[in-house]
Amino acid sequence: MKRAFLLLAATAALSACATAPPKAPSADPGRAALVGAASMDSQRDIVLAVANPIDPPAMHAGSSLLGYAPSKFYGAGQRAAATLEALKRSYGMREVTGWPIKALELYCVVLKPPPGMSREALLNALAGDNRVQLAQPLHDYSVYTSGPPAPQDNDPYTTLQRGFIETDAALAHRFSEGDGVRVAIVDTGVDAAHPDLQGRIHDMHNMVDGNAATFNRDGHGTEVAGVIAADGDNHRGIVGMAPKATLSIYKACWYPAAAQAGARCNTFTLAKALAAIIDTDARIVNLSLGGPADPLLDKLLVHILEDGRIVVAAMPPDGSVDGFPVDAPGVIAVRVSDVAAALPGVVSAPGNDILTTQPGGGYDFTSGSSMAAPHVSGIAALLLSLSPRLDAHAIHQLLLRSSKVSDGMLQVNAASAVEALRGKQQATR
Structure with a gap:
């Protein structure tokens, strides 16, 4: 059959x-497009987010049904970039990739814990750091x-x-x-x-x-x-x-x-x-x-x-x-x-x-x-x-x-x- x-x-x-x-698949701008997700380690890597505030987009003619007006691509602002660098130095983490989430005003990164430190220990330490908006395991689906x-x-x-x-x-x-x-x-x-x-x-x-x-x-x-x-x-x-x-x-x-x-x-x-x-x-x-x-x-x-x-x-x-x-x-x-x-x-x-x-x-x-x-x-x-x-x-x-x-x-x-x-x-x- x-x-x-x-x-x-x-x-x-x-x-x-x-x-x-149809339109060809598009590669996203920014560092995230350069790293293959298949190379990430869901048993050890973490996801961390820091504040990345942006100015509200101006409304203009052509807004969609849901009221969205497209704005220019933005990456990590100066504040987010500085915070991330300080966090990486403080904890010895290595960045795999990063990407902005405009809707949540966050900049997220996938990070590897430093050698000799477990993921759980790193997440526990980050939980008490007021510079961090979110820290969690990289999950598999x-x-x-x-x-x-x-x-x-x-x-x-x-x-x-x-x-x-x-x-x-x-x-x-x-x-x-x-x-x-x-x-x-x-x-x-x-x-x-x-x-x-x-x-x-x-x-x-x-x-x-x-x-x-x-x-x-x-x-x-x-x-x-x-x-x-x-x-x-x-x-x-x-x-x-x-x-x-x-x-x-x-x-x-x-x-x-x-x-x-x-x-x-x-x-x-x-x-x-x-x-x-x-x-x-x-x-x-x-x-x-x-x-x-x-x-x-x-x-x-x-x-x-x-x-x-x-x-x-x-x-x-x-x-x-x-x-x-x-x-x-x-x-x-x-x-x-x-x-x-x-x-x-x-x-x-x-x-x-x-x-x-x-x-x-x-x-x-x-x-x-x-x-x-x-x-x-x-x-x-x-x-x-x-x-x-x-x-x-x-x-x-x-x-x-x-x-x-x-x-x-x-x-x-x-x-x-x-x-x-x-x-x-x-x-x-």
């Missing part, structure tokens, strides 16, 4: 019409997938898309396809050359190593992107939950050299991605990944949520809600709908045997909460396209109230969510 899919997909890829390519195992009825594999069918997405597309909604995907990179993602990707950024090469081997992000926004009505492959939405890709995860190893991320790469999203008008953030609680990442999530954005996160395989990002209030946590009973407020969505896009123009099945979360992000895009002022709480409640039983399981339903929103809109007119 898998071989047939790949052969069919290869044929489709060869016959694909040429379209305007991973993606949640187990790997490969209607209006769009001209897309040949639509009938094999379990999630698309079970959520009645084709019915929802009569009223909304996600037009005008930007979804930020924080994940591995995405194969932008995939025929079913042509025209759907607005911009791409590499937070891992600054390499501007294409992401044509990054499987996990390509899978997530296909579930959310694979092109519809193009006579090839599949169709996404919100096929008219556009995607912003933030590569914060990478594949270790070990064979069959899953993608991993860390505090450094995720913080850079979340900080960059704050400077955009993306309304939805998909996080099909997770790991331990993290003070810096939590600060950034709070800022993103307070901006009125919707953050959708995959539940860990063990069902825990104690780590990043599912432990942040306001985040929409998503589990696979055919596992044990969910906790109150957790959204259920299809996540097993999900057919989606693969690098190299192919298609295959994959499973995990990493695939459940983008189904919810796609439905959120359908709703925002109809009602752009919806906030995370309203969408969360709408998803829960409109969930339906499908094949014996209660899970989100795109058609009933759209119908409920349209009914509410008509009742208020």
Whole structure:
């Protein structure tokens, strides 16, 4: 079965019409782009932040939906630079890389403890230093997938898309396809050359190593992107939950050299991605990944949520809600709908045997909460396209109230969510 899919997909890829390519992945300015995240040691390195105050940006014509007015890039101000140098001298730490977080008025660095000093001892010492705004371990994170195992009825594999069918997405597309909604995907990179993602990707950024090469081997992000926004009505492959939405890709995860190893991320790469999203008008953030609680990442999530954005996160395989990002209030946590009973407020969505896009123009099945979360992000895009002022709480409640039983399981339903929103809109007119 898998071989047939790949052969069919290869044929489709060869016959694909040429379209305007998305913008090339961009290398961030500053020292951070020069250091590969894969070389960092999550068992020993720390993340430290010092105050880096900036003047408030002037508002001007062209501000985004969320009121953001882009400003010039800034790095470490004189005060931050002096503080960091003094701290490094005081404690004998060695800097790996540094980057500014404008939204929090902080400058962050990844540091190595001095030889002979444990990370715990260094963090304890820094906790009592009033020059330090934040000091914490560099944490590791991973993606949640187990790997490969209607209006769009001209897309040949639509009938094999379990999630698309079970959520009645084709019915929802009569009223909304996600037009005008930007979804930020924080994940591995995405194969932008995939025929079913042509025209759907607005911009791409590499937070891992600054390499501007294409992401044509990054499987996990390509899978997530296909579930959310694979092109519809193009006579090839599949169709996404919100096929008219556009995607912003933030590569914060990478594949270790070990064979069959899953993608991993860390505090450094995720913080850079979340900080960059704050400077955009993306309304939805998909996080099909997770790991331990993290003070810096939590600060950034709070800022993103307070901006009125919707953050959708995959539940860990063990069902825990104690780590990043599912432990942040306001985040929409998503589990696979055919596992044990969910906790109150957790959204259920299809996540097993999900057919989606693969690098190299192919298609295959994959499973995990990493695939459940983008189904919810796609439905959120359908709703925002109809009602752009919806906030995370309203969408969360709408998803829960409109969930339906499908094949014996209660899970989100795109058609009933759209119908409920349209009914509410008509009742208020």
